[in-house]
Amino acid sequence: MTILTGPGSMLRAGLSAATLAVALACAPLAGPAYARAAPESFAELVDQVSNSVVNITTSTTVAAPTGEMPNFPPGSPFEDLFRDFGLPNPNAPNGPNGRGAPRRSNALGSGFVISEDGYIVTNNHVIEDADEIEIEFFSGKRLDAKLVGTDPKTDIALLKVESDSPLPFVAFGDSDAVRVGDWVMAMGNPLGQGFSASAGIISARNRELSGSYDDYLQTDAAINRGNSGGPLFDMEGEVVGVNTAILSPNGGSIGIGFSMASNVVAKVVDQLKEYGETRRGWLGVKIQDVTADMAEAMGLEAPEGALVSEVPDGPAKEAGIEAGDVITSFDGGEVKSTRDLVRRVADAPVGEKVRVTVMRDGEAKTLLVTLGRREAAEGEQPPKAVQAPQEVEKDMLGLTVTPLTDELRTEMGLTKEANGLVIKQIDETSSAYEKGLRVGDLITEVGQKPVSAVDDFEERVQAAKDAGRKSILLLIRRAGEPRFVALPVE
Incomplete structure (x- = not known):
């Protein structure tokens, strides 16, 4: 019997895949289901x-290759190597058949x-x-x-x-x-x-x-x-x-x-x-999956849907979709995850009006959106936020945060319209660090509402505790990209 071997595999002649499949198909089954025999x-x-x-x-x-190439003595075995692998002969002169062509x-x-x-x-x-x-x-x-x-x-x-x-x-x-x-x-x-x-x-x-x-x-x-x-x-x-x-x-x-x-x-x-x-449909939102702690922080029954982290100018914004909305249905189809939404939107015709259902503040809301075209919209820049107030530092949830100042905006490469709280320090043993927050992140929302002062942050955390929440939702930006993070408030 011949045995052919290779890395990670083995084929033994004399027992074909079809024979093996038939043998398995004829074996007794524990349940009422029955396997079909192989063809x-x-x-x-x-x-x-x-x-x-x-x-x-x-x-x-x-x-033609650029730069210097090594030269080998005439008759060198390396000439055969270059020829066998279809590479230009480094000893050949520039010309139609040489290395310069x-x-x-x-x-x-x-x-x-x-x-x-x-x-x-x-x-x-x-x-x-x-x-x-x-x-x-x-x-x-x-x-x-x-x-x-x-x-x-x-x-x-x-x-x-x-x-x-x-x-x-x-x-x-x-x-x-x-x-x-x-x-x-x-x-x-x-x-x-x-x-x-x-x-x-x-x-x-x-x-x-x-x-x-x-x-x-x-x-x-x-x-x-x-x-x-x-x-x-x-x-x-x-x-x-x-x-x-x-x-x-x-x-x-x-x-x-x-x-x-x-x-x-x-x-x-x-x-x-x-x-x-x-020509794919375009809704015009940045989204992320809903985690279990995010669902708890938002009062959702299950960690399902697509969480809207940002709404730039486009179809969704015109229809009234907001950051913090959780999209649960698109054009009559249930949305379980961001993957579901991306595919459904891509399959929808450009210019079509579709119904989009979102969860906002614990209530379902249905909006009518006229889809744009994905290919035409790619590369658009995210919108800017609003002005920030005076500088005050505060330690909250393992974070030391401070509002943006003109000096910080310049240092971080932000526009004058940028707003929020900057993470100046972070306790590396905290849940915030474990969740991926880092020094330099910009917190733009806490509890799904914009923040411009550390007092806002403190009030939202206390409100979450008073409501019996175990977590609170933060919207942060890093290098311009938005992301929601749920932090425990206890």
Whole structure:
């Protein structure tokens, strides 16, 4: 029996994944649920969808290297090393074939056809900065592609080829209907080896990696370099994900791959096809999740919703949304977290009027907001606050605070309109320090009301104690960015 080993993985020939899955499916179960047996073969599924999967080759012009490069004696082994890895020969003279000339760089990836007239989906990172894009079909046919549009936020790109005949294509499935444990099949061009299929299950849903709009399906179907942009199929032959990333200590598959959910991709593709760019809704608020101590400080029943930390000029401000509001519903859909709100707003059409429900001072309030466009609004500056009074220091809740003065504004790089209390000292054994507050933070609100004097701070803390609160909510700014923090008042 042959055993293939690698870092963190082992495959033993003679016991296939399908055999193992069938064996487990036949084992007795403790409860009334029954597992479904693994398919005997994926061959019919491969035959059904393979003609729609493509290999993508890109070509990019790389600028000539600048600066000094080491020179080696003629005939040195290092000359072979540079040649084998496609690097310019450091001993070559400047010129068309020397180190002073630009050179071409090629990259490989995968994609899939979504319409008979030649629209193709892939990852943005597959074609980013490419001068030329060539599509190779399962039949061996090759066509040049043009870029229709990209969305770096979801790492999706839409290409178009012109064909004399209709192309085989696949449709998007409903990624929300996919369950953990469902069988899936990945196809693509792993490590440049050509068309390849791998099978596995959905290991997890709703994974986040680094983006605001992340909604990844996690799978143990083998995904390697070159699979990027390829489709993840369900057993009906519909695309439920676009293979995008892997988690690996060695660059190879260890059974943790991520595919952007088709319900996200389909909406992006529709916009790229219609506009050549994305047009996401924009509410115009800065938000953060509600923690348990924040919920207690605000008198909320549960730590749910999206807490508004700032409202710059925009749709939300015009509609009357205020800092300290907790958004609990958007356009009729429940908002459990900031992630829920970001996705719902992004999916809503620009210019649409939507109902937004907020909790304010313990009461629900519904406002009508006309959404703006996210792409046009990015980069806007936050609003400024109001004037501060005379300087007085006070020790409260492990903090030594003082109002802003003109001298402090200059020292901190703030405008004359900035207002609040500056943290001058902090007890490093206090809850305030543990919660992340630091010297130099600017406290602009205490108990969801603006503060301009230390007496305001003291009065709000006492009011929270009198009301039986265990915590009080502070709004602080650090480098211009707002953040709510709940501090215990006992």
